[in-house]
Amino acid sequence: MKMFVHRGQITKVVFGSGTRSRIPDEADALGCRRVLVLCTPGQVHQAAEIRDRLGAAAAGTFAEAAPHTPVEVTAKAVTHARTVGADAVLAVGGGSTIGLGKAIASRTGLPQLALPTTYAGSEMTPILGETEGHRKTTRRLPEILLKTVVYDIDLTLTVPAKTSVVSGINAMAHAVEALYAHDRDPVAFLLAGEALDSLTRSLPVIRWSPGDGEARADALYGAWLAATCLGTVGMALHHKVCHVLGGTFGLPHAETHAVVLPHVVAYNAPAAPEAVARIAQALSADDAASGLFDFAGRLGAPRALRDLGMPEAGIEQAAELVMRDCYWNPRPVNPTAARALLTRAWAGEPPGTSPGTEHRRTDPIIEPSTITGARHA
Numbered sequence: 001m002k003m004f005v006h007r008g009q010i011t012k013v014v015f016g017s018g019t020r021s022r023i024p025d026e027a028d029a030l031g032c033r034r035v036l037v038l039c040t041p042g043q044v045h046q047a048a049e050i051r052d053r054l055g056a057a058a059a060g061t062f063a064e065a066a067p068h069t070p071v072e073v074t075a076k077a078v079t080h081a082r083t084v085g086a087d088a089v090l091a092v093g094g095g096s097t098i099g100l101g102k103a104i105a106s107r108t109g110l111p112q113l114a115l116p117t118t119y120a121g122s123e124m125t126p127i128l129g130e131t132e133g134h135r136k137t138t139r140r141l142p143e144i145l146l147k148t149v150v151y152d153i154d155l156t157l158t159v160p161a162k163t164s165v166v167s168g169i170n171a172m173a174h175a176v177e178a179l180y181a182h183d184r185d186p187v188a189f190l191l192a193g194e195a196l197d198s199l200t201r202s203l204p205v206i207r208w209s210p211g212d213g214e215a216r217a218d219a220l221y222g223a224w225l226a227a228t229c230l231g232t233v234g235m236a237l238h239h240k241v242c243h244v245l246g247g248t249f250g251l252p253h254a255e256t257h258a259v260v261l262p263h264v265v266a267y268n269a270p271a272a273p274e275a276v277a278r279i280a281q282a283l284s285a286d287d288a289a290s291g292l293f294d295f296a297g298r299l300g301a302p303r304a305l306r307d308l309g310m311p312e313a314g315i316e317q318a319a320e321l322v323m324r325d326c327y328w329n330p331r332p333v334n335p336t337a338a339r340a341l342l343t344r345a346w347a348g349e350p351p352g353t354s355p356g357t358e359h360r361r362t363d364p365i366i367e368p369s370t371i372t373g374a375r376h377a
Contacts (some may be wrong), residue, residue, distance in 0.1 A: 009228060011124060012116050015151040015221070017213075019337070020115055023053055023090070026148045029271040030111055032060040032088035043117070046155070047092045050115060056294075057335040058101075059084040062100075065091075066351045067253060068131040068246050069099040078107050086110060094118035095253060095293070102128045102144045112146045117156065118271060119167040119199075119219060120254065121174055121227025123149045127235075129243060135321075136247020138235075145231070151215045154225035165221070165299045166254040171197060177236050179230035180268060182328045185233070189278075192229045196282035198222030199271045200295065207299045237329040238264040238275045241342070244321040251308045258301040259308065259348075262293035262343045266351035291340055291374045294331035297333040304348025 014022055036059045039047035044063050051058040062077050081089065091101040091114040099122055101112045106128055113202050114123040126145045129138040156164070173335055175192040178184060188284025199222040205215035220243040241260050245251045266289035269276045276288035296303055306312065326333055344351065 009145070009231060011146050012148045013151065013224065014148065015224065017153045017217075020050065020152040020155065021151050022039055023050055023113070023150060024055065024057060026113060027054065027057055027090070027149060030088065030113070030147055032111065032113075033057055034085050034087045035113070036084060036086035036089050037061045038065055038077070038089055038097050038104075039063050040096055042091045043097070044116065050090065050092050054090075059086045060358040063099040065093065065097040067096045067137055068250075069096070070127060071130055073133045074100060074103040074107070074130070077104055081108060081110065088113065090115065091123070092117065095122045098122040098146075099129060100309045101146075102141075103130060105144045106141055109143075110339065112144070113148045113150070114146055114154065114198060115150050115152065115155070119156075119164070119171040119173050119226075120222035120255075121223055123226065123231060124227035125231035127230070127360070129247075134248055136243045136251075138239075140197075153213065153220055156216045156220055157181050157211055157213065158315070159210070161207050162300060163254075164206050164210065165203055165301050166252075166258045167220055168199050168206070168223065169261065169296060169299075169301055170198050170254040170257040171219075172224040173238055173261050174230040174240075175199075175222075175226040175267060175375065176261065176279060177238055177274070178226070178233050179234035180272035180279055181236060182330075183233050188233050189223045189228045193282065194277050195222045195225035195229065196279060198225070198248045200282045200284075203299060211376060234271035234328060236327050237265075237268065237331075237333055240327040240329075241318075241322055241338075244318055245305065247308065247323060248312055248318065249310050251305070251310055255302050255308050256305070258296050259303055259305050259345050262289045262296070262303075262351040263345045265289040265292055267337065267341055268329065268331050268334075275330075293350050305342070307348065310346060312346060315346055317341060318342050 037047045037051045038190045047061050066073050089101045090106050091097040098114050102298050105112050116123050126142045175195040178188045178192040198218050202215040202218035205212050242256050245256050279288035283291035322338045
């Protein structure tokens, strides 16, 4: 007999091509008259376009969003929002910018809108991750859910292929953990499976044809579904490891997810057979963990933490932090297991599919000719 609790979403979603033209109407529908546009230093031009579209409803731009949402940046942004009399914030960008919007909202109560440009997915979750003193902590705050998210496929067309790949694998991680979450439900399981199908279908096409509009739409759709899953169920070991590595060592968020995911799936496989079967199905692979590792390699995504700048000497510290306030996980985690997982991920070794079992490492990067028709597979 099935027993579950399902939490629905309250965020309005506008999805399509050219949808950023609707930003002024969406802000007006919320009664917002002084919208502060947020972005990173690298996305000031995109933010300027949206600010111009808002016209008199724009309160200006704050262009200092940073990875892992440092609290000192948030404090500066909150001061700026109050100075300009903002009555809402609009994040234009990926997880760093959307995270800043949530952090501002948690301190001011301002409503939020977002125009995502990556597949990070933070826009659909009530999760706020912040970094202070090289330590990243996360909280689930239902009151910071965004009011409106506008997905414009056109904005993803110019995102570099390699960036798109790791961002997409980050989205896959959200779906993967939804499959075996402690509070999973039938809706989340279905959405997660559909998200994985869309992302595994579209990312190989984007890797070699980044301007393919159909593949971009498919990937953004999958990222939205994966993010929706993350917003309705809890996180587990994978996200705990990535939060530790990002907050403590400053590793890039999406790339870290790409490296860690196969190793966590390998560890959890004995305790989550239904989940790993669904992952393997999406990858058309015999084994979920090996399939994820191979998938990342074929697309040129990083597969070693050392390649992201993590020192080998940091493995012990990371393992200790993973065990501190550890998230629920389908398979209990101990310090020895955490060290072993991090050691393999640091070295870029293939995931062990079971104790004592190895998987042959595959060659990186597939040839474009091998993905013909992949979008429709």
